[in-house]
Amino acid sequence: MSQPNLDRRLEHLTTTAKEAGVKLTHQRLEIFREIVLSAEHPDAETIFRAVQKRVPTVSLDTVYRTLWKLHDLGLVTTLGPQRDRVRFDANLDPHHHYICVQCGLVRDFESSELDGLRLPEAVSQLGTIMNAHVEVRGLCSRCQQRLPTQTPNSNQQSQSVP
Amino acid sequence: MSQPNLDRRLEHLTTTAKEAGVKLTHQRLEIFREIVLSAEHPDAETIFRAVQKRVPTVSLDTVYRTLWKLHDLGLVTTLGPQRDRVRFDANLDPHHHYICVQCGLVRDFESSELDGLRLPEAVSQLGTIMNAHVEVRGLCSRCQQRLPTQTPNSNQQSQSVP
DNA sequence: CTATTTGCAAATAATTTGCAGTGCG
DNA sequence: CGCACTGCAAATTATTTGCAAATAG
Numbered sequence: 001m002s003q004p005n006l007d008r009r010l011e012h013l014t015t016t017a018k019e020a021g022v023k024l025t026h027q028r029l030e031i032f033r034e035i036v037l038s039a040e041h042p043d044a045e046t047i048f049r050a051v052q053k054r055v056p057t058v059s060l061d062t063v064y065r066t067l068w069k070l071h072d073l074g075l076v077t078t079l080g081p082q083r084d085r086v087r088f089d090a091n092l093d094p095h096h097h098y099i100c101v102q103c104g105l106v107r108d109f110e111s112s113e114l115d116g117l118r119l120p121e122a123v124s125q126l127g128t129i130m131n132a133h134v135e136v137r138g139l140c141s142r143c144q145q146r147l148p149t150q151t152p153n154s155n156q157q158s159q160s161v162p
Numbered sequence: 163m164s165q166p167n168l169d170r171r172l173e174h175l176t177t178t179a180k181e182a183g184v185k186l187t188h189q190r191l192e193i194f195r196e197i198v199l200s201a202e203h204p205d206a207e208t209i210f211r212a213v214q215k216r217v218p219t220v221s222l223d224t225v226y227r228t229l230w231k232l233h234d235l236g237l238v239t240t241l242g243p244q245r246d247r248v249r250f251d252a253n254l255d256p257h258h259h260y261i262c263v264q265c266g267l268v269r270d271f272e273s274s275e276l277d278g279l280r281l282p283e284a285v286s287q288l289g290t291i292m293n294a295h296v297e298v299r300g301l302c303s304r305c306q307q308r309l310p311t312q313t314p315n316s317n318q319q320s321q322s323v324p
Numbered sequence: 325c326t327a328t329t330t331g332c333a334a335a336t337a338a339t340t341t342g343c344a345g346t347g348c349g
Numbered sequence: 350c351g352c353a354c355t356g357c358a359a360a361t362t363a364t365t366t367g368c369a370a371a372t373a374g
Contacts (some may be wrong), residue, residue, distance in 0.1 A: 059332070081241050089239045090232075111282045120271060130301070190354090325374100
């Protein structure tokens with residue numbers, strides 16, 4: 001992660017936070033910096049331990065709350081289909097996934113064109129390549145109907161949505 | 163899911179199980195069928211509830227144990243980087259992921275060629291498309307060195323590996 | 325100032341494990 | 350028949366929440 005890149009993201013954070021009326025506390029800054037600077041994509045516990053070194057008083061729940069707040073602001077994304085719950089796939093044939101960011105629906109789709117993707121050289125230097133597939137994210141048609149007015153980012157939050 | 167496809171997978175299950183000396187109980191058959199037949203990629207709880215309708219005595223922990231056993235046999239895969247733990251990504255620029263199936267390491271890589279993938283029409287009928295990226299799975303170089311003899315599939319199991 | 329945010333501790337939700345009985349091969 | 354497998358209940362681990370004190374803007 002290069003310095004100008006970090007600066008650019010921090011500025012984006014500042015702007016977005018101000019627009020949303022969200023306060024930029026010391027803890028939040030450090031948590032965000034930690035995710036941006038980490039080459040890995042850390043989980044909450046890992047971020048917690050790292051931030052704790054510089055802000056000894058942070059608590060794990062603040063890390064969680066901050067992460068989902070940043071997620072709501074569209075400043076971070078999560079890996080995998082969505083929050084918690086491991087999901088299983090018995091389809092061994094080459095296939096790709098469509099994932100709804102709202103409800104977590106996952107659908108397979110096939111494409112012989114995508115099956116034979118050429119990957120950049122850099123990848124093979126990371127390790128062996130067992131398999132490659134495409135993940136598409138969007139709002140599924142069912143969720144589009146249910147939330148005709150909402151923006152795709154003001155969702156999936158801790159606050160219970162009755 | 164077409165009938166011949168299901169048959170083919172059930173046969174593969176039988177063969178693999180026999181080879182591995184794993185018993186094919188009623189419960190396991192039903193759990194496997196459930197994953198194969200579901201268009202969704204269900205989580206343990208969902209599979210549990212579905213199987214329960216036909217085998218009222220199954221327990222949730224049997225579902226968990228079976229799922230990981232099938233996973234070990236290479237008959238099912240999981241969505242997302244690996245077991246549990248949500249992981250966060252603050253990289254908003256287009257990028258792709260390399261994921262180590264052994265240790266869960268995730269590395270970004272860039273490729274303008276992959277950024278502009280053309281997706282099949284079928285995808286846009288599932289819902290809106292917000293973003294598409296490639297996920298590559300393999301054994302990272304660090305894990306290759308640590309497990310020079312093991313096969314990539316005899317791992318990541320419930321049994322604690324001291 | 326004042327609404328937001330934090331830390332704590334306690335609550336929930338998800339997943340795993342020890343054990344004794346059961347049943348497949 | 351024996352060893353792998355199951356169900357149960359209890360243990361762990363991950364994540365969320367209520368509340369009073371602290372703090373950004």
